[in-house]
Structure formats: C-alpha cells, structure tokens
Amino acid sequence: MSVPLYQAKAEFFRMLGHPVRIRALELLQDGPLPVRDLLAAIEVEPSALSQQLAVLRRSGIVTSTRDGGTVVYALAGGDVSQLLAAARRLLTEVLADRTGILDALRESKAVS
Incomplete structure (x- = not known):
C-alpha cells in the first residue's frame, strides 16, 4: 500500500x-x-x-x-538550497506581518 x-x-x-x-x-x-x-x-x-x-x-x-x-x-541535491531560501522568504513575510500587527497594537494603546 x-x-x-x-x-x-x-x-x-x-x-x-x-x-x-x-x-x-x-x-x-x-x-x-x-x-x-x-x-x-x-x-x-x-x-x-x-x-x-x-x-x-x-x-x-x-x-x-x-x-x-x-x-x-x-x-x-540543489533543491535543498531552494527549499531553505523559500522557508526564509516565508518566515520573513510572516514576521513582517507580525511586526505590522505589533506596531498597530502599540499605536492603538498609545491612543487609548
């Protein structure tokens, strides 16, 4: 199977x-x-x-x-390097989104 x-x-x-x-x-x-x-x-x-x-x-x-x-x-094989590079790009995007959310939270806290 x-x-x-x-x-x-x-x-x-x-x-x-x-x-x-x-x-x-x-x-x-x-x-x-x-x-x-x-x-x-x-x-x-x-x-x-x-x-x-x-x-x-x-x-x-x-x-x-x-x-x-x-x-x-x-x-x-060379595909491993491509996989690691893709993981780095994805992680960068995820962390950038989190940073944006954290910045928005900090700004909203300063306003309230």
Missing part, C-alpha cells in the same frame, strides 16, 4: 523539524564539509550532531563520504 502524498510531505517536514538539522543543511549549502567543521559551527555534542546527520542521511537529503578518517557531508 502506498503512502498518500500529503503524508509523505508531512513526514518530510517532520524530518526537517530540528534546529541542528536545519543548521547543518544551511552550512552544507556552500559545499561539502567534514564533521569537525560542522561541529565547530553548530556547537553541539558530537553524539547529538551524529544523530541528526544520520536522520538527514537516512532521508536521502544529504550524502556522506569517507576521506581517510574524516567523514564529509554534502547536500544530495
């Missing part, structure tokens, strides 16, 4: 739903990085980063290769 598309999308977005995963994807937009560089930039425990990278790898959104004793991660 196949999974409905809406359910597959929900599972995909749940997979993205962790700050460490999002930060790792943001960092990998500029190209492949070894785990040590990701650790330095994200500042989490190595085991926590490893766990989150494993989730991304299992989902197929990142790939990993070994270079000697170093594991290097990369985005599996």
Whole structure:
C-alpha cells in the first residue's frame, strides 16, 4: 500500500523539524564539509550532531563520504538550497506581518 502524498510531505517536514538539522543543511549549502567543521559551527555534542546527520542521511537529503578518517557531508541535491531560501522568504513575510500587527497594537494603546 502506498503512502498518500500529503503524508509523505508531512513526514518530510517532520524530518526537517530540528534546529541542528536545519543548521547543518544551511552550512552544507556552500559545499561539502567534514564533521569537525560542522561541529565547530553548530556547537553541539558530537553524539547529538551524529544523530541528526544520520536522520538527514537516512532521508536521502544529504550524502556522506569517507576521506581517510574524516567523514564529509554534502547536500544530495540543489533543491535543498531552494527549499531553505523559500522557508526564509516565508518566515520573513510572516514576521513582517507580525511586526505590522505589533506596531498597530502599540499605536492603538498609545491612543487609548
């Protein structure tokens, strides 16, 4: 039995739903990085980063290769960067709307 598309999308977005995963994807937009560089930039425990990278790898959104004793991660495709850019645009719009509402509330409070 196949999974409905809406359910597959929900599972995909749940997979993205962790700050460490999002930060790792943001960092990998500029190209492949070894785990040590990701650790330095994200500042989490190595085991926590490893766990989150494993989730991304299992989902197929990142790939990993070994270079000697170093594991290097990369985005599996360019669409990830487009997704992150779209999320940034949407978040900017949402926050702009909230700022407008807050400004209106502040103005109405000053008038009353």
